[in-house]
């Protein structure tokens with residue numbers, strides 16, 4: 001499988017702290033990779049190394065097979081990069097800035113920037129220096145996307161965006177992925193990563209503690225089923241069913257925690273008459289609460 005991004009033993013040590021500690025990761029082409037971690041975990045450090053802006057103390061990083069240190073320009077050629085602290089020429093309007101960049105990038109049709117601005121509800125005629133933080137962020141997103149790069153590297157892209165615009169942005173990320181591009185995005189907001197990522201990597205104190213497929217994680221997670229049954233079912237029987245981790249009953253009904261498929265539970269409960277059933281899907285937030293809590 002071809003790798004869009006690969007790091008090996010990536011380490012960045014400062015005098016007082018190790019920002020990144022031996023991070024090795026592989027991001028296959030054509031997926032959305034969510035890079036998660038609390039403040040100070042090392043997300044920006046990783047991204048700045050990938051963008052060729054920061055030298056690691058040791059280790060290597062490649063983008064589409066090109067080493068980011070040995071051939072910075074070659075590696076960045078196919079990358080759209082949104083820094084965490086996006087700034088641009090304050091005196092230019094967004095339109096002038098994006099036209100200028102588009103020319104530098106070999107003539108990007110200005111209709112692309114216009115289309116993206118419409119989706120993100122940005123007035124391209126405003127001067128960047130006079131924009132709100134959120135609108136400046138939109139300019140940053142547009143400059144990362146408008147030349148349709150093969151790899152998008154986005155540091156906290158939704159910071160400062162209102163919910164409607166966030167949703168539109170996540171749609172753009174999915175479309176990029178569906179076109180075969182690779183999106184690497186960092187966040188400390190679990191819900192947005194859950195909504196869009198195929199794979200998540202969890203970074204804690206500079207170390208990559210987990211890389212997991214989102215669908216698999218969800219399948220393995222516990223679901224809570226709340227049922228009202230016409231006839232009472234013995235709880236000990238429920239607890240014997242494949243996947244059932246816990247079964248309790250109170251005045252509102254029978255409550256069961258299930259790992260994996262709920263089918264064995266449902267076929268066992270059906271003869272007792274299910275008059276109502278609510279399944280609560282697990283969310284990544286709950287699954288990963290442990291990662292954040294541990295050692296936080």
Ligand SMILES: Nc1ncnc2c1ncn2[C@@H]1O[C@H](COP(=O)(O)OP(=O)(O)OP(=O)(O)O)[C@@H](O)[C@H]1O
Pocket residue numbers: 014015017018019037038039040041042043044045046084188
């Ligand atoms: N120039 C620097 N000198 C010393 N320490 C630094 C420097 N840059 C970053 N660090 C430290 O490295 C660690 C990782 O920082 P980094 O900015 O990569 O985290 P982050 O995961 O992006 O956090 P946030 O979500 O807050 O942006 C932090 O402890 C930070 O204080």
